[in-house]
Amino acid sequence: MQDILRVEGLSLSFTQYTTGLHQRELTVLHDLSLTVSSGQVVAVVGASGSGKSLLAHAILGLLPYNSHMSGRILYAGQPLTPKRAQALRGQEIVLVPQGTTCLDPLMQVGAQIRRGSRTAEAVQKCREALKRYGLGQETEQMYPFELSGGMARRVLIATAAMERPRLVVADEPTPGLDARSAKRMLGHFRELAEAGAAVLFITHDLELALTVADQIVVLYAGETIEQTTPDRLRHPYTRALWQALPQNGFHTLPGTQPYPGEITQGCQFAPRCPICRADCRKRAHIPYRQTDTGHIRCLYDGEDET
Numbered sequence: 001m002q003d004i005l006r007v008e009g010l011s012l013s014f015t016q017y018t019t020g021l022h023q024r025e026l027t028v029l030h031d032l033s034l035t036v037s038s039g040q041v042v043a044v045v046g047a048s049g050s051g052k053s054l055l056a057h058a059i060l061g062l063l064p065y066n067s068h069m070s071g072r073i074l075y076a077g078q079p080l081t082p083k084r085a086q087a088l089r090g091q092e093i094v095l096v097p098q099g100t101t102c103l104d105p106l107m108q109v110g111a112q113i114r115r116g117s118r119t120a121e122a123v124q125k126c127r128e129a130l131k132r133y134g135l136g137q138e139t140e141q142m143y144p145f146e147l148s149g150g151m152a153r154r155v156l157i158a159t160a161a162m163e164r165p166r167l168v169v170a171d172e173p174t175p176g177l178d179a180r181s182a183k184r185m186l187g188h189f190r191e192l193a194e195a196g197a198a199v200l201f202i203t204h205d206l207e208l209a210l211t212v213a214d215q216i217v218v219l220y221a222g223e224t225i226e227q228t229t230p231d232r233l234r235h236p237y238t239r240a241l242w243q244a245l246p247q248n249g250f251h252t253l254p255g256t257q258p259y260p261g262e263i264t265q266g267c268q269f270a271p272r273c274p275i276c277r278a279d280c281r282k283r284a285h286i287p288y289r290q291t292d293t294g295h296i297r298c299l300y301d302g303e304d305e306t
């Protein structure tokens with residue numbers, strides 16, 4: 001299996017102008033690393049504000065002008081600069097964005113999926129794509145306002161699948177869908193992976209991530225805290241998320257993740273961690289170390305402790 005996407009130590013900050021000419025750097029992502037191979041579905045899980053959409057935008061080269069990025073993003077072994085991302089976007093690399101507002105409200109669905117092309121081949125491919133995602137041929141003539149939320153998302157996936165993508169980044173493609181529709185939607189991503197794509201599936205739903213993904217990556221306060229297989233959750237935060245699921249007893253974890261600007265030294269999760277020790281706070285930085293199933297940012301492997 002080839003690594004299609006490799007993110008190494010990605011950090012991202014925004015320049016914010018406060019009163020007068022004062023400005024400050026607000027760090028929103030720091031030391032974020034992950035890998036996605038061809039044929040794999042990797043889920044990125046994290047609470048609201050943990051940095052999931054920014055990660056997606058960084059990969060796609062869609063960051064705002066006042067942001068500053070460091071670290072590396074490699075695509076098929078080569079640095080993925082914003083310029084290269086722009087050239088590959090919509091072809092080899094596709095984004096299924098969070099929210100469906102990116103559909104052009106004034107353009108019929110068929111034309112959007114074909115990206116305006118009217119060639120017989122494009123028309124044929126578009127029909128096939130609609131059919132594959134359970135959308136009737138009449139959908140072609142519809143305008144986005146005539147679609148339900150679930151249909152709009154399937155239109156976005158159909159658009160993404162038109163060009164046989166090598167990397168698919170899907171940002172929260174399932175909210176508002178019932179469990180069955182969400183699973184069907186994820187089946188579509190699995191098919192894209194089976195056709196050889198690397199799929200990065202972003203969600204706040206750990207349960208869904210565990211049922212569909214080959215690997216999960218967990219974000220906490222803008223940092224990757226673990227990448228692992230669904231059957232080996234190790235980090236105390238991931239384990240707490242798991243215990244908060246209804247079928248595991250709804251044991252919710254008190255407290256919230258720190259906001260950007262509240263980031264301290266040491267482990268960001270320390271104040272909420274059941275196995276925290278003194279050195280978790282004292283260390284300047286907790287390394288992202290390798291395990292037999294991936295990586296973890298924890299001095300004490302959660303699995304050994306609980």
Ligand SMILES: Nc1ncnc2c1ncn2[C@@H]1O[C@H](COP(=O)(O)OP(=O)(O)OP(=O)(O)O)[C@@H](O)[C@H]1O
Pocket residue numbers: 014026028046047048049050051052053054055064098204259260
């Ligand atoms: N343009 C911006 N300028 C300053 N801060 C920003 C900007 N965009 C995002 N942020 C901050 O970065 C953090 C991460 O945002 P992001 O949208 O990536 O979160 P998310 O994990 O996708 O959340 P959600 O699940 O709600 O979509 C948030 O605290 C947000 O306020």
Ligand code: NI
Pocket residue numbers: 052053054098171172
């Ligand atoms: Ni988001």
